[in-house]
Amino acid sequence: MSVTITDVAMLAGVSTATVSRVLSGGASVLPETRERVHRAVELLNYTPSGVARSLRSRTTRVIGLIVTDITNPFYPDLVRGLEDAVHDQGRSVLFCNAAENVEREQRYLDVLSEQRVDAMVVASSGLTRRWAERLDDFPIPVVLVNVQSPGERFPAVVADNQVGGRIAAEHLVERGYGPIVHIAGALEEGETSVRQAGVADVAGDDLLVAAGDGHLEGGARAMLEIAESIEPPFGVVAHNDLSAIGAMSALHQLGWDVPGQVGVVGFDDIDVTRYVTPPLTSVVQDRYGMGAYAAELVHRLLDGESASGTHLMPVELAVRESTRGPA
Amino acid sequence: MSVTITDVAMLAGVSTATVSRVLSGGASVLPETRERVHRAVELLNYTPSGVARSLRSRTTRVIGLIVTDITNPFYPDLVRGLEDAVHDQGRSVLFCNAAENVEREQRYLDVLSEQRVDAMVVASSGLTRRWAERLDDFPIPVVLVNVQSPGERFPAVVADNQVGGRIAAEHLVERGYGPIVHIAGALEEGETSVRQAGVADVAGDDLLVAAGDGHLEGGARAMLEIAESIEPPFGVVAHNDLSAIGAMSALHQLGWDVPGQVGVVGFDDIDVTRYVTPPLTSVVQDRYGMGAYAAELVHRLLDGESASGTHLMPVELAVRESTRGPA
DNA sequence: GTGAAAGCGCTAACAC
DNA sequence: GTGTTAGCGCTTTCAC
Numbered sequence: 233m234s235v236t237i238t239d240v241a242m243l244a245g246v247s248t249a250t251v252s253r254v255l256s257g258g259a260s261v262l263p264e265t266r267e268r269v270h271r272a273v274e275l276l277n278y279t280p281s282g283v284a285r286s287l288r289s290r291t292t293r294v295i296g297l298i299v300t301d302i303t304n305p306f307y308p309d310l311v312r313g314l315e316d317a318v319h320d321q322g323r324s325v326l327f328c329n330a331a332e333n334v335e336r337e338q339r340y341l342d343v344l345s346e347q348r349v350d351a352m353v354v355a356s357s358g359l360t361r362r363w364a365e366r367l368d369d370f371p372i373p374v375v376l377v378n379v380q381s382p383g384e385r386f387p388a389v390v391a392d393n394q395v396g397g398r399i400a401a402e403h404l405v406e407r408g409y410g411p412i413v414h415i416a417g418a419l420e421e422g423e424t425s426v427r428q429a430g431v432a433d434v435a436g437d438d439l440l441v442a443a444g445d446g447h448l449e450g451g452a453r454a455m456l457e458i459a460e461s462i463e464p465p466f467g468v469v470a471h472n473d474l475s476a477i478g479a480m481s482a483l484h485q486l487g488w489d490v491p492g493q494v495g496v497v498g499f500d501d502i503d504v505t506r507y508v509t510p511p512l513t514s515v516v517q518d519r520y521g522m523g524a525y526a527a528e529l530v531h532r533l534l535d536g537e538s539a540s541g542t543h544l545m546p547v548e549l550a551v552r553e554s555t556r557g558p559a
Numbered sequence: 560m561s562v563t564i565t566d567v568a569m570l571a572g573v574s575t576a577t578v579s580r581v582l583s584g585g586a587s588v589l590p591e592t593r594e595r596v597h598r599a600v601e602l603l604n605y606t607p608s609g610v611a612r613s614l615r616s617r618t619t620r621v622i623g624l625i626v627t628d629i630t631n632p633f634y635p636d637l638v639r640g641l642e643d644a645v646h647d648q649g650r651s652v653l654f655c656n657a658a659e660n661v662e663r664e665q666r667y668l669d670v671l672s673e674q675r676v677d678a679m680v681v682a683s684s685g686l687t688r689r690w691a692e693r694l695d696d697f698p699i700p701v702v703l704v705n706v707q708s709p710g711e712r713f714p715a716v717v718a719d720n721q722v723g724g725r726i727a728a729e730h731l732v733e734r735g736y737g738p739i740v741h742i743a744g745a746l747e748e749g750e751t752s753v754r755q756a757g758v759a760d761v762a763g764d765d766l767l768v769a770a771g772d773g774h775l776e777g778g779a780r781a782m783l784e785i786a787e788s789i790e791p792p793f794g795v796v797a798h799n800d801l802s803a804i805g806a807m808s809a810l811h812q813l814g815w816d817v818p819g820q821v822g823v824v825g826f827d828d829i830d831v832t833r834y835v836t837p838p839l840t841s842v843v844q845d846r847y848g849m850g851a852y853a854a855e856l857v858h859r860l861l862d863g864e865s866a867s868g869t870h871l872m873p874v875e876l877a878v879r880e881s882t883r884g885p886a
Numbered sequence: 887g888t889g890a891a892a893g894c895g896c897t898a899a900c901a902c
Numbered sequence: 903g904t905g906t907t908a909g910c911g912c913t914t915t916c917a918c
Contacts, residue, residue: 236911247889252913262887277696282673283619284911286610287894294653294674302635302642305830312630315656319663324670326621327654329642336646343651346609347621369604477834503632507804507834563895574905579897587903611895614910890917901906 235276244272255280286348293323295530296344298330298337300356305502306519307355310377313523314353321531323350330356341366351530353377360386373533377526384542387533389526391517392544397430397469399549400497400515404467407557409495411438413462415454415479417446417471427499431469444475451478452485459486464493465558473498477508480554492559501550510553517547562603571599582607613675620650622857623671625657625664627683632829633846634682637704640850641680648858650677657683668693678857680704687713700860704853711869714860716853718844719871724757724796726876727824727842731794734884736822738765740789742781742806744773744798754826758796771802778805779812786813791820792885800825804835807881819886828877837880844874 241248246265253259254269261269272278286292295318299307315325326349328340337359344352351373354360360367360379367374368385376388401412412435414428432439442458444450451470455478470476476498480490488494490510498505498514505512522545529539568575573592580586581596588596599605613619622645626634642652653676655667664686671679678700681687687694687706694701695712703715728739739762741755759766769785771777778797782805797803803825807817815821817837825832825841832839849872856866 237913238911248912249890249914250888253888256913260887265887279669279672281614281675281911283610283613283675284894285673285913287608287614287896288911288913290894292610297654301639302629303639305632305635308629308632308635311654312628312656315629315654316658319655319666324674325654327624327638327642327652328646329639331643339646342606345606346612347651348608348610504831504834507831509836564897565895575896576898576906577904580904583897589903592903608895611910612897614912615895615897617910888918890915892913892915894912896910897908899906899908902904 235278237278237280239276240269240272240278243276244268291350292348294326294347294349295323295527296326296328296347296349296352298328298340298344298352298354298356298359300330300332300358302329306378306500309519310355310523313520313525314377314527315523317524317527318530321527330359332356332358334362337363345370351375351534353526353530354386355379373530375526375529375533375539377522380542384540387529387539388542389522389529389545390542391522391547393426393547394430394433395544396499396515396517396547397427398433399430399547400469400499401431401434401467403513403549403551403555404469404495404497405434407467407495407555409465409467409555409558411435411440411462411466413440413442413458413466413468415442415444415451415458415468415470415475417444417475418450427469427471444471444478446472447474448478448481451475452482453478455479455482456486459483459488464488465495467495467497467555469497469499471499473500473502473505473512473514476512476514476554477504480508480512489559491554491556495555495558497549497555505550505552510556513552513555514550515547516550518545521545562605564605564607566603567596567599567605570603571595618677619675621653621674621676622650622854623653623655623674623676623679625655625667625671625679625681625683625686627657627659627685629656633705633827636846637682637850640847640852641704641854642850644851644854645857648854657686659683659685661689664690672697678702678861680853680857681713682706700857702853702856702860702866704849707869711867714856714866715869716849716856716872717869718849718874720753720874721757721760722871723826723842723844723874724754725760726757726874727796727826727840728758728761728794730840730876730878730882731796731822731824732761734794734822734882736792736794736882736885738762738767738789738793740767740769740785740793740795742769742771742778742785742795742797742802744771744802745777754796754798771798771805773799774801775805775808778802779809780805782806782809783813786810786815791815792822794822794824794882796824796826798826800827800829800832800839800841803839803841803881804831807835807839816886818881818883822882822885824876824882832877832879837883840879840882841877842874843877845872848872
C-alpha cells in the first residue's frame with residue numbers, strides 16, 4: 233500500500249490538507265474539488281493509513297479485549313455481542329486469550345498499552361484480581377464483563393446472579409420439589425455466593441449446600457455426598473450446567489428419578505442442556521447482550537460520560553424436562 | 560501515556576537513538592548506558608508507542624482474523640490455536656466476525672487494510688468466494704483456514720475430509736453395518752463432496768445419498784426420506800454432527816434402534832456428541848492445531864518463505880456408543 | 887475554500 | 903558506541 237495521501241493530492245491537483253478534509257467528511261470543500269479528490273482516490277485505489285492517522289490524532293479506534301478462554305462456551309456469544317457493537321461504533325477489537333497464565337496476562341497488558349488501544353474490556357476474573365493496581369494506572373477506560381471488580385473500581389457488566397438463584401429455587405418450589413439443595417461452584421469464583429444467596433432467599437434455613445467445582449465431576453461428587461442426608465423428593469439448584477449434569481448422573485446412579493423424584497436446575501444455559509436426558513432447566517443469561525452492553529459502556533466512557541458501578545443484566549429461566557414436577 | 564522516547568533519552572542523558580537501540584535489544588550499547596536507559600524507562604514508566612513504531616518501521620506485528628461466526632462451535636478452538644501461536648510470534652490478532660454479511664465483509668476488509676495488518680487469516684468460505692479478486696490484490700499474505708481457496712490461489716489449512724469420510728465408512732463396515740447411507744451437507748459448502756468422496760471410496764456403488772442442510776432438521780428430513788428405500792441394518796455417515804443427531808432422532812421416530820440396527824457416525828466431534836443418547840461416534844478434526852498451523856504459515860510467509868497449496872490436517876475417529884455394532 | 891507547514895513518536899542511515 | 907537528522911503518512915493550526 234505505498235500510495236499515500238500525497239499521491240492523491242498531486243493527482244487531484246490539491247493539497248494534502250484538502251484530501252484529508254474530503255476524507256474526514258466534515259469540513260467545507262467545494263463539491264467540485266471533493267469530486268476530483270474522490271476520483272483520484274478511486275483511481276489510485278488509495279486506502280488511508282490508520283497507523284499514521286492514529287499517530288497524529290492520538291486515538292486508534294481499537295478496543296482491547298481480554299478473555300479468560302474463548303474455548304469456554306460462555307464467551308463466544310459475549311465476544312460476538314461485543315464485537316458487533318464495537319464495529320457498529322466504527323471501532324475494532326484487538327483480541328487476547330488470557331489463558332489464566334500470569335506471564336501472558338502481563339504480556340497482553342503490555343501489548344494493549346503499546347498498541348495504544350482506546351479502551352479495554354476484560355472478561356477474566358483472575359486478571360482483574362491479579363492486576364487491579366496496574367489496571368488502575370491505565371490512562372484509558374477499562375470495563376469488566378462477567379467479573380465483579382474488587383471494590384467496584386471499574387464499571388462492570390454482570391448477570392443478576394442473585395435473581396437467577398432466586399427464580400431457580402422458586403421454580404422448584406412451585407413445581408412441588410420440597411427442600412432445596414445447592415451445589416456450589418469452585419470457592420474462588422466470586423459469583424458462587426451471589427447465586428447461592430438468591431437460592432437462600434427462597435429456601436431460607438432449609439437449604440443444604442455441597443461444594444462442587446463447576447465441572448461434571450464436582451457436581452456428581454457433591455450430589456453423592458449430599459444424598460446421604462436427604463431423601464426425595466427435593467430440588468437441586470446447581471452453580472452451573474456442568475455441575476447440574478454431573479448431579480443428574482449421580483442421581484441416576486442412585487436410582488433417583490429426574491424429574492420424577494428430584495428436580496434439577498442449572499445455570500448458564502449452554503447448548504448441551506437441550507441434549508442431555510432429561511433436558512435440563514437452566515437460568516439463561518443474555519451473553520450477547522452483556523457483550524453489547526459492555527461496548528455501550530466503553531462508548532459512553534470514550535464520550536466523556538460516566539458509567540461507573542456494577543450493571544446487572546436480567547436473567548430468565550428456560551424450563552425443560554428436568555423440572556416437570558414430581559411423579 | 561504522554562511520556563515519549565525523548566523524555567527517556569533526556570532523563571538517561573543519551574539520544575533517542577540510543578534508547579531505541581536499547582529497547583530493540585540487538586545493537587551494541589555500553590552495558591553502563593544500557594543500564595541507565597533501563598532505569599529511566601522504569602522511572603518514567605515508559606511504554607513505547609506501537610503506533611509510531613509501526614509508522615516508521617512499516618510493519619504492525621498485527622494479524623487480521625476474519626471468522627464467519629465465533630458462535631459456531633467449530634471456531635473457538637481454532638481461534639485459540641491461532642491466537643496462542645500468533646502471540647508466541649510476538650504478534651497480535653485483530654478480530655472480525657464476518658457474520659456472512661456482504662456489507663460487513665467489505666467493511667472488515669477495509670478496516671484490516673487501513674490498520675495495515677501484516678497478514679490476514681480468513682475462516683469464512685463466503686468471504687473467500689465473494690472477495691477473491693480483492694484478496695488477490697492485497698499486498699500482504701492471506702492464509703485460509705477451514706476453507707478451500709477457489710483455484711488454490713491462497714495457502715489453505717483444511718482437515719483431510721476425504722480420509723475422514725473414508726475412516727467413518729470403514730468403521731461402519733467393520734462393525735457389521737451393511738450398506739452405507741450418506742447424509743450430505745448444504746450444497747454450497749465446498750467440503751461436502753470431499754467428505755462424500757471418502758465415503759464413496761469405501762461404499763462404492765452401494766452408497767445412498769440424501770441431501771441435508773448441515774443442521775438438525777435437514778439431517779432428520781434426509782434420514783426420513785432415505786428410509787423409504789432401505790431396511791436395517793445399515794450405516795449412516797452424516798456430513799456433520801448436527802446432521803447426525805437429526806438423523807438419530809428420525810431413526811428413533813422410525814423405531815429403528817441405534818446402535819442395535821443402525822450405526823451412525825458424525826463429523827466435527829462437537830461437545831454434544833458426548834451427551835446425546837446414544838453418544839455419537841464422530842470424525843475428529845484438530846481444530847486447535849489447524850489454527851496454530853495457519854499461524855505457522857503466516858509466519859513463514861512473513862519470513863519470505865513460500866507456503867502455497869492446500870495443507871491437509873490429519874483426522875481421526877472418536878468411537879462411541881452409536882456404532883457399538885448391530886445387536 | 888484551500889494551501890503551507892509543523893509535528894505526532896519512533897527508527898534507520900549516516901556521521902564521528 | 904553514540905548522536906544527528908530525516909522522514910514514515912497523516913491532521914491541524916494558521917494564513918490567505
